[in-house]
Amino acid sequence: MVLKDLGTADWWRQAVVYQIYPRSFADSNGDGIGDLPGITSRVPYLRELGIDAVWLSPFYPSELADGGYDVADYRNVDPRLGTLEDFDAMSAALHDAGIKLIVDIVPNHTSDQHEWFQAAVAAGRGSHERDRYHFFEGKGENGEEPPNDWLSHFGGPAWHRVTEPDGTPGQWYLHMFAKEQPDLNWERDDVRADFEHTLRFWSDRGVDGFRIDVAHYLRKDLSEPFAPYAEVGATELQLYPNHPYMDRDDVHEIYRAWRKVFNEYQPPRTAVAEAWVHKSRLAAYASPDGLGQAFNFDLLVSEFDGKEFKAIIDDNLRQAAETGSSSTWVLSNHDVVRHATRYGLPRGYGEHADPWTLAGGSHDDVDTESGELRARAATLLMLALPGSTYLYQGEELGLHEVGDIPAADRQDPTFFRTEGKEIGRDGCRVPIPWATSGPSFGFGTGSAHLPQPSWFGGYSVDAEDDDPTSTLNLYRAALRVRADVETDESLTWLEHESPEVLAFERPNGWRSITNFGTDPVELPAGEILLTSTEIEGRTLPGNATAWLR
Numbered sequence: 001m002v003l004k005d006l007g008t009a010d011w012w013r014q015a016v017v018y019q020i021y022p023r024s025f026a027d028s029n030g031d032g033i034g035d036l037p038g039i040t041s042r043v044p045y046l047r048e049l050g051i052d053a054v055w056l057s058p059f060y061p062s063e064l065a066d067g068g069y070d071v072a073d074y075r076n077v078d079p080r081l082g083t084l085e086d087f088d089a090m091s092a093a094l095h096d097a098g099i100k101l102i103v104d105i106v107p108n109h110t111s112d113q114h115e116w117f118q119a120a121v122a123a124g125r126g127s128h129e130r131d132r133y134h135f136f137e138g139k140g141e142n143g144e145e146p147p148n149d150w151l152s153h154f155g156g157p158a159w160h161r162v163t164e165p166d167g168t169p170g171q172w173y174l175h176m177f178a179k180e181q182p183d184l185n186w187e188r189d190d191v192r193a194d195f196e197h198t199l200r201f202w203s204d205r206g207v208d209g210f211r212i213d214v215a216h217y218l219r220k221d222l223s224e225p226f227a228p229y230a231e232v233g234a235t236e237l238q239l240y241p242n243h244p245y246m247d248r249d250d251v252h253e254i255y256r257a258w259r260k261v262f263n264e265y266q267p268p269r270t271a272v273a274e275a276w277v278h279k280s281r282l283a284a285y286a287s288p289d290g291l292g293q294a295f296n297f298d299l300l301v302s303e304f305d306g307k308e309f310k311a312i313i314d315d316n317l318r319q320a321a322e323t324g325s326s327s328t329w330v331l332s333n334h335d336v337v338r339h340a341t342r343y344g345l346p347r348g349y350g351e352h353a354d355p356w357t358l359a360g361g362s363h364d365d366v367d368t369e370s371g372e373l374r375a376r377a378a379t380l381l382m383l384a385l386p387g388s389t390y391l392y393q394g395e396e397l398g399l400h401e402v403g404d405i406p407a408a409d410r411q412d413p414t415f416f417r418t419e420g421k422e423i424g425r426d427g428c429r430v431p432i433p434w435a436t437s438g439p440s441f442g443f444g445t446g447s448a449h450l451p452q453p454s455w456f457g458g459y460s461v462d463a464e465d466d467d468p469t470s471t472l473n474l475y476r477a478a479l480r481v482r483a484d485v486e487t488d489e490s491l492t493w494l495e496h497e498s499p500e501v502l503a504f505e506r507p508n509g510w511r512s513i514t515n516f517g518t519d520p521v522e523l524p525a526g527e528i529l530l531t532s533t534e535i536e537g538r539t540l541p542g543n544a545t546a547w548l549r
């Protein structure tokens, strides 16, 4: 089988999926906000890059309390980003270029601007409308205390109090994320029916697959007494029996129903779960009668370390074999510090979700050069692995996280809800540079909605396009090689005398060799297909990967 086999129902198994954060990709009308016509105009770029599919982060009408993950209308396009006609034009352009389209579905919560939530507040206590969310009376003499001590994922309490229609302080509703993102009640049949309607709506418009936002949060058991947050919230990945708000067994019932919807289409629509759960619980999300695939975020939280990488790869290939799904590899996305920067941070941040905050969040704390070398080496290793790979816009430019965003320009609710203790995720969401200069480095004709630093021009598409040693041309070359390889989903580890080297082989002699150390090593015999950095003779320096055959 050829890796790039997009004509079959299994196209997703080893696809290279490129994540677009629409507001920060390309701005067609100069208002500072990336939009759908902007994406359409860049389809030739995506085709030349050689990706198989695009995953679009939310482009739906939204107040942008959480970068679009607060959806006000699931079956429409935010007017700032375009129209449904623009969506169709973008989808057609992608499909004409042989690129599949995946969209983001956000089922755990709506925006507080969604008509359901507005109706819930207006309808008052005990109403059918309120029952679509999780409304509770507060504690304390006058209900002035939240129903329990649970905390929101973005900091602060997970409950917010509404004002009743008669003007008095009223009930509290649950929001596991920002207060503008009320959690839905998934026990309601109309909630379930409406999301199935949404899945069909986009599938009918030609969407090939879905990325399911916080797929592990939908079902809740909010019966009292509530377990204290110290127990249930201690860590995202903990194993807590019958957890009240995440990774509950009954969530899979929803996905079994969705699978039936996906299978109404030819080829069946695909889905990938974003589920930050304990690794022993991930397989259920990836099961063929459920969503079919789940993100493995292990590389996102790992340092550049051969032993860690090997354990992660073994573990995830084993899990994929158990479910019949394929593995998913991710080094960067819109929620984490870009990997070129992570790998340039001082070692020892371990599993901290935001090493950037720990390191002070300044560009000066980063060894940018080593970070980039390691990022290129890790990317080449990842692209040689069996399974599908998710790339995040800008990583193909070797782009770094932006640290110096003034507080007044920040947008991430994490920054505000932690009173700046956590810098948040804006630094990886800065509009990407297309040109070496200009008002927003070619992103648009006006200034960008998040400020771009002066060094951005050096990482622009124009700067890297003609440079054979650029990260952009490395990604292009890697995707070309990958597209031609005849292979299956197996991997064999190869022995190497250096403990710092990780080497493996795929069928037909395709080999990947990564030197995680600092001492150079000699490459074994074979044709050198590609190297992550320039090499002399057959000597592979530290922080580098070579592909051989």
Ligand code: GLC
Pocket (backbone or CB within 6 Å): 066, 069, 070, 106, 177, 213, 214, 274, 334, 335
């Ligand atoms: C997911 C998204 C993240 C968002 C959150 C709430 O983790 O990736 O960006 O803030 O869900 O929807």
Ligand code: CA
Pocket (backbone or CB within 6 Å): 027, 028, 029, 030, 031, 032, 033, 034, 035, 080
């Ligand atoms: Ca725009």
